[in-house]
Amino acid sequence: MLEKTILSNLILNEEYSRKVYPYLKEDYFDDNAFRKIFSTCSEYVEQYKEPPSKEALKLAIEKRTDLSEDVYKEVNNIINELTVD
Numbered sequence: 427m428l429e430k431t432i433l434s435n436l437i438l439n440e441e442y443s444r445k446v447y448p449y450l451k452e453d454y455f456d457d458n459a460f461r462k463i464f465s466t467c468s469e470y471v472e473q474y475k476e477p478p479s480k481e482a483l484k485l486a487i488e489k490r491t492d493l494s495e496d497v498y499k500e501v502n503n504i505i506n507e508l509t510v511d
Contacts (some may be wrong), residue, residue, distance in 0.1 A: 434508040436467060436477055436480040443477040459500040462493060480505055 432450070435442040452468070455461040459480070466486045470478040478486065487501055 429455050429457060429510065430504065433460065433463055433467070433504070436464075437480060437483060437508055438477075438510045440477060443471075447471060447477075459497055459504055462487070462490070462497065462501055463504060466490065480508060492494050 432446070436447060436450075437443070447468075448502055450464070452461050452465050454463050460497070463483070467483060470482065470486055481503055484502065487505070493501065
């Protein structure tokens with residue numbers, strides 16, 4: 427739950443992302459799917475200097491070659507569920 431909240435805000439809340447992103451590490455995420463989402467988000471931020479949209483994140487996930495079919499489905503389900511209250 428906490429991991430989903432962090433990722434939701436990283437992607438959907440630019441102010442939060444700019445303040446928190448520099449302090450986060452992939453190791454802070456216990457679940458493999460959340461780790462993959464964060465690492466993909468991190469690569470996007472390094473390249474474009476802004477957080478990805480959900481659609482951009484999905485496209486970046488599709489390009490990854492290190493995901494099994496189960497992890498890929500789980501990652502997409504998590505991305506679809508990301509919201510900011």
